[in-house]
Amino acid sequence: MSKIKSKNDFNSGKIDSAQPTGDSHDLELLGLEGFDKCPAYYRKWSESGEFDDILIRDSMRPGLRFYYRLAQYISEAGNHYPTPDFMETGVGFIEKRKKKVFFIRETPLFSGEDKDHLTPRDPNLPPNSLPVGFPAIINSVIPTHYYQALSSPHCVITSTEAFSPTPVELEENSLLGRKDNRVQSIDKDELREILTDEHICDAVKKNHKQMALSSRRVNLTKENAVISAPILRTFPFYKDNEKPKAQKGAIIFNESSNCLEYFTGEEWRTLMWRENE
Numbered sequence: 001m002s003k004i005k006s007k008n009d010f011n012s013g014k015i016d017s018a019q020p021t022g023d024s025h026d027l028e029l030l031g032l033e034g035f036d037k038c039p040a041y042y043r044k045w046s047e048s049g050e051f052d053d054i055l056i057r058d059s060m061r062p063g064l065r066f067y068y069r070l071a072q073y074i075s076e077a078g079n080h081y082p083t084p085d086f087m088e089t090g091v092g093f094i095e096k097r098k099k100k101v102f103f104i105r106e107t108p109l110f111s112g113e114d115k116d117h118l119t120p121r122d123p124n125l126p127p128n129s130l131p132v133g134f135p136a137i138i139n140s141v142i143p144t145h146y147y148q149a150l151s152s153p154h155c156v157i158t159s160t161e162a163f164s165p166t167p168v169e170l171e172e173n174s175l176l177g178r179k180d181n182r183v184q185s186i187d188k189d190e191l192r193e194i195l196t197d198e199h200i201c202d203a204v205k206k207n208h209k210q211m212a213l214s215s216r217r218v219n220l221t222k223e224n225a226v227i228s229a230p231i232l233r234t235f236p237f238y239k240d241n242e243k244p245k246a247q248k249g250a251i252i253f254n255e256s257s258n259c260l261e262y263f264t265g266e267e268w269r270t271l272m273w274r275e276n277e
Helices: 031-037 040-047 188-194 196-207
Strands: 015-020 026-029 066-071 086-097 100-112 118-120 134-141 155-161 164-169 175-179 182-186 253-256 258-265 268-269
Touching: 015 031, 026 134, 031 040, 066 100, 086 118, 155 182, 164 182, 175 188, 182 188, 253 268
Parallel strands: none
Antiparallel strands: 015 026, 015 134, 026 100, 066 086, 066 134, 086 100, 100 118, 155 164, 175 182, 253 258, 258 268
């Protein structure tokens, strides 16, 4: 399985038709065409256009986890209101490969014959293999219990819409925030998009407290750059017997002589001035 970014989108109310691929994790999403092989109940709604704007393959972003309900029909696929032969709920995501879209059953949590007979599964076990050649319906749903929403590691439960729990998995060295109208894990690159140069400069301008920089050098690379301030002060002060190691051009204030000194690269020299008349 490919590595995905640790984010979730528990958006309910989406649907898609699917067929098993033989891989226990994967089902190929077929979209509207796939409903032709599904029970008549789903074919009717598909033909009337009810599914046009809520297909999982079109609504969900690749790599974003969502809570799903899967139903596969084998013995009663032709009935109008069939009973599924297998049902499963859990957490998965979609993945695009070339021109096809696949649903990955990442963590099945419950399975059984129907929704009234679902039993917990060991989340560490691989998904049950599904027989190939029989249609399946996948819905995005809201978890019925809070612990189902915590199936991802290092996550917190938030909400994008009222009464719709959305788990957000926090990445290492990230913040919890809202971006692109989604509560999500904000990494340093996304934080940089939010905190533009204008915001950073504005925050520095408004800061009236002393700022301490631990860097050894501040380089102004723009041609003819200027440092401007009402008062410039060298600090700390040094005495004759404690002058620092310095590079050519460094300036200090010598507390022993009460003079400014500069370093020639070989020795410290006093900056001279004329006495006030």
